[in-house]
Amino acid sequence: MKRSNVQLSIDGIAVEVPAGANVAAAVAQLGLRFRRSRSGEARAPLCGMGLCFECRVSIDGVAHQRACVVVARDGMQVQRDD
Amino acid sequence: MTEPCDVLVIGAGPAGLAAARAAASHGVNVVLVDLQANPGGQIWRHDVRKSAPAAARLAVAEMRARSNLHWLPQAQVVATAPGRVLIEEAGLVREIEYGALVLATGARELLLPFPGWTLPGVSGAGALQALTKQGWPIAGKRVLLAGSGPLLLASAATLRRHGAQVLAICEQAPDAALMAFASQLWRWPGKLLQAAALRTRLAGVAYRRASWVRAAHGDERVREVEIESARGIERIACDQVAVGYGLVPNTELAAQLGCALELDGRHPRVRVDERLMTSVDGVYAAGEACGIGGVDVARVEGAMAGHAAAGADDAARALRPRRRHARAFADLLPRYFDLRDDVRKLAEPTTLVCRCEDVALAQLQGYSDARAAKLATRCGMGSCQGRICGTALTELGLLVPATRAHAARPPVFPTRLASLAAAGSYLDRSCSERTFLTESKGSV
Ligand SMILES: Cc1cc2nc3c(=O)[nH]c(=O)nc-3n(C[C@H](O)[C@H](O)[C@H](O)COP(=O)(O)OP(=O)(O)OC[C@H]3O[C@@H](n4cnc5c(N)ncnc54)[C@H](O)[C@@H]3O)c2cc1C
Ligand code: FES
Numbered sequence: 001m002k003r004s005n006v007q008l009s010i011d012g013i014a015v016e017v018p019a020g021a022n023v024a025a026a027v028a029q030l031g032l033r034f035r036r037s038r039s040g041e042a043r044a045p046l047c048g049m050g051l052c053f054e055c056r057v058s059i060d061g062v063a064h065q066r067a068c069v070v071v072a073r074d075g076m077q078v079q080r081d082d
Numbered sequence: 083m084t085e086p087c088d089v090l091v092i093g094a095g096p097a098g099l100a101a102a103r104a105a106a107s108h109g110v111n112v113v114l115v116d117l118q119a120n121p122g123g124q125i126w127r128h129d130v131r132k133s134a135p136a137a138a139r140l141a142v143a144e145m146r147a148r149s150n151l152h153w154l155p156q157a158q159v160v161a162t163a164p165g166r167v168l169i170e171e172a173g174l175v176r177e178i179e180y181g182a183l184v185l186a187t188g189a190r191e192l193l194l195p196f197p198g199w200t201l202p203g204v205s206g207a208g209a210l211q212a213l214t215k216q217g218w219p220i221a222g223k224r225v226l227l228a229g230s231g232p233l234l235l236a237s238a239a240t241l242r243r244h245g246a247q248v249l250a251i252c253e254q255a256p257d258a259a260l261m262a263f264a265s266q267l268w269r270w271p272g273k274l275l276q277a278a279a280l281r282t283r284l285a286g287v288a289y290r291r292a293s294w295v296r297a298a299h300g301d302e303r304v305r306e307v308e309i310e311s312a313r314g315i316e317r318i319a320c321d322q323v324a325v326g327y328g329l330v331p332n333t334e335l336a337a338q339l340g341c342a343l344e345l346d347g348r349h350p351r352v353r354v355d356e357r358l359m360t361s362v363d364g365v366y367a368a369g370e371a372c373g374i375g376g377v378d379v380a381r382v383e384g385a386m387a388g389h390a391a392a393g394a395d396d397a398a399r400a401l402r403p404r405r406r407h408a409r410a411f412a413d414l415l416p417r418y419f420d421l422r423d424d425v426r427k428l429a430e431p432t433t434l435v436c437r438c439e440d441v442a443l444a445q446l447q448g449y450s451d452a453r454a455a456k457l458a459t460r461c462g463m464g465s466c467q468g469r470i471c472g473t474a475l476t477e478l479g480l481l482v483p484a485t486r487a488h489a490a491r492p493p494v495f496p497t498r499l500a501s502l503a504a505a506g507s508y509l510d511r512s513c514s515e516r517t518f519l520t521e522s523k524g525s526v
Binding site for chain 2: 018019022026031043046049064
């Protein structure tokens with residue numbers, strides 16, 4: 001049977017989302033904190049479609065990934081404030 | 083590694099799916115690439131909790147059933163050169179050579195700056211719809227939708243279906259324009275049905291005409307929104323604010339290929355002839371990239387471009403009357419959902435316009451030329467490469483978009499240096515190394 005949820009870690013905190021959900025949805029389980037702007041402002045997804053780069057996080061050690069276009073997978077390690 | 087195909091389709095929305103299917107029906111070898119993990123584009127975006135509409139399921143099933151149609155998900159076209167494109171897929175690059183190309187790159191939302199628009203929880207309207215379909219936790223959240231056009235209603239319906247509490251939909255267009263628009267709908271029975279269905283699904287949600295968001299307030303996230311209308315200014319507490327002012331074609335890839343663009347109102351679209359061929363031989367464009375038209379336009383144009391790209395001109399020609407009818411509907415939208423100047427004047431001198439580089443409106447005053455402003459302030463030099471701020475500044479009348487060929491330099495998306503290094507020889511052919519290094523800043 002297909003698993004209906006996947007589990008990943010955001011800043012070390014375990015989070016569960018429906019299978020097929022994107023990383024943005026997983027981060028949002030913990031609130032609206034995504035990245036910090038150049039001047040230190042909090043920012044979160046704006047375009048939802050991979051264009052604005054406001055949803056950037058680091059995924060499995062690779063920096064500057066757009067959380068809204070990456071599908072969440074079991075065991076992913078996500079870091080915010082990228 | 084270079085891989086050949088007869089027809090390459092970029093974008094797997096309704097236009098790209100129709101193009102790939104039409105081309106493949108003639109037996110040629112077709113490759114369909116899209117940045118997203120699932121086919122469907124914006125309107126048929128994969129929903130992790132709800133089932134897709136029948137038309138979308140059929141289009142995707144048809145795609146999967148064709149052995150001469152190869153689907154490449156999560157693959158982003160980052161650069162183009164005559165006859166070939168460079169694709170980044172899971173951090174790796176590959177080069178695809180094509181005989182003919184169909185650009186079905188769709189559209190993005192027009193997002194305009196207003197005080198507080200950078201606060202977490204403020205997003206585009208279609209954006210929140212897209213995020214929600216992909217698992218964003220919206221159930222029980224208080225959401226206010228605002229902006230202009232039919233997409234607000236479609237977004238509101240999706241959000242509600244996922245359990246959001248939609249506080250209101252604020253449409254900036256005046257009542258008279260909306261009535262006039264509705265009175266035209268009988269000519270497109272499908273649209274009329276759609277409108278009626280949306281109305282039912284949105285029963286009980288306030289649809290406020292001639293009202294718009296002036297500002298959003300909050301600390302590290304939005305807490306309250308300020309609405310303006312003839313009744314004055316009102317403040318409403320909320321968890322999310324979704325504001326979209328309609329759509330703008332994605333033309334970066336076309337521009338990079340040297341396809342001529344033309345202005346459609348304030349924004350550029352790809353110029354095509356009756357056969358949907360761009361100004362570059364063998365390169366076709368279909369759907370929203372050639373002007374905002376909605377799903378019916380996207381499907382018929384996609385099919386036409388796919389047939390033409392496979393050399394089946396008769397099949398393409400037979401669809402011309404259907405295309406004309408669908409485009410006629412599209413032509414209504416800018417007329418009735420014309421933006422009022424109030425929404426173009428919301429940004430204050432301290433409001434950030436360029437979100438990537440944190441450049442405020444005041445810093446951009448006094449530059450007559452986009453390039454000078456860019457060099458002095460870094461506006462447009464961040465990761466979004468001007469997609470958000472450039473489009474906004476164009477709408478505000480502060481920037482004239484380039485419509486000349488080759489105006490967009492590669493890569494069209496920030497690309498990792500390691501990927502580009504692996505592309506080696508490709509770089510020499512398509513552009514200078516310096517271009518890559520400066521434009522890809524921020525994500526190397
Ligand atoms: C956020 C949003 C939500 C929308 N929701 C609705 C709705 O609910 N109802 C409705 O009637 N209309 C909606 N629309 C309008 C919608 O654009 C059209 O009706 C329809 O989807 C257009 O089809 P298309 O094939 O032309 O483009 P799209 O559906 O936009 O498809 C374009 C595809 O091209 C891909 N692409 C673009 N550039 C690249 C690249 N460089 N590399 C790889 N892939 C690329 C994109 O990922 C996308 O999947 C929405 C539009 C937006 C922007
Ligand atoms: S929200 Fe814009 S790129 Fe992810």
